[in-house]
Amino acid sequence: MEQELNELFESLTKTNDERLPYLKSALEIAQCAGNIIEDAFYKLKNVTGKGDVADLVTETDKLVEKLIFDYLKDLYPSHSFIGEESVSDGASARLSDNPTWVVDPIDGTTNFVHMNPNVAVCIGLIINKRTEVGVVLAPILKETYVVVRSLGGYCNGKRLHIKNPVPSLSQALIASEWGASRDQYQIETKGKNFMDIMLKHNVHGMRCTGSAALNMALIASNAIDLYFEWGPHIWDFAASSLLVEEAGGVTTCTDGSEMGLMGRTVISASSKKLIDELVPTLTQIPTPRDDE
Ligand code: LIP
Numbered sequence: 001m002e003q004e005l006n007e008l009f010e011s012l013t014k015t016n017d018e019r020l021p022y023l024k025s026a027l028e029i030a031q032c033a034g035n036i037i038e039d040a041f042y043k044l045k046n047v048t049g050k051g052d053v054a055d056l057v058t059e060t061d062k063l064v065e066k067l068i069f070d071y072l073k074d075l076y077p078s079h080s081f082i083g084e085e086s087v088s089d090g091a092s093a094r095l096s097d098n099p100t101w102v103v104d105p106i107d108g109t110t111n112f113v114h115m116n117p118n119v120a121v122c123i124g125l126i127i128n129k130r131t132e133v134g135v136v137l138a139p140i141l142k143e144t145y146v147v148v149r150s151l152g153g154y155c156n157g158k159r160l161h162i163k164n165p166v167p168s169l170s171q172a173l174i175a176s177e178w179g180a181s182r183d184q185y186q187i188e189t190k191g192k193n194f195m196d197i198m199l200k201h202n203v204h205g206m207r208c209t210g211s212a213a214l215n216m217a218l219i220a221s222n223a224i225d226l227y228f229e230w231g232p233h234i235w236d237f238a239a240s241s242l243l244v245e246e247a248g249g250v251t252t253c254t255d256g257s258e259m260g261l262m263g264r265t266v267i268s269a270s271s272k273k274l275i276d277e278l279v280p281t282l283t284q285i286p287t288p289r290d291d292e
Pocket of ligand 1: 107
């Protein structure tokens, strides 16, 4: 994989794109983070809860976020930073036009706790409220996704293109998540949505990886056709939504409106046609924004 990544950077460097140093920095620290996550993966973990019942955090989440922040703050002291665990500890999640690094140290923390391999460190760089650079690194799956707006998205150095998108949900493999809340209304409404989709659209199947970022990476990789969820945060999907876009897919809010990085509802799909087919079936779930 190293050779493929090196060849990728050689080709990208020829573009003289000013964002490439940002990508290199993000990839370098993501690889260090991935080594730490992999080393801790099969070891006993000190797990604590956050707001929602199944919203877990470990010492590795916090260690990795600090590692990434320290590294990038040293390189880019004028930049802003938003991290899942820092926000959980009270830091602001407000997004300005200033270059802002958005970090999820372990997307799929519950998977990490249970030694399920669907875990990824996510780093996105947002400039003028638009993701420009992203890295999603899944150390146990040995998958490294990198993306630069207008230069493409790549998995282990190979360009990602969504080919032959399915024409309807009845031919689609989709993904969603139950999320961390065990609130009765949320669980019942999510369950109703899942049943309505199955019964009305006869989708081929529905998967739950436990990671918003990896669900979106699967869309960019032609492995699923649509993912939707109420609840993910900017750090879950900032980098991976650009992967979908650069591969030719589309990401919106769950009501079909333009995706908002501060809004916490997403539908990501291989085509807008699938999203338009899904939206009328959904019962919306009120979800507070990250900047409210
Ligand atoms: C996870 C999200 C996933 C959601 C989980 C959790 P985390 O992020 O990626 O989509 O269903 O509840 O929020 O907390 O593991 O970084």
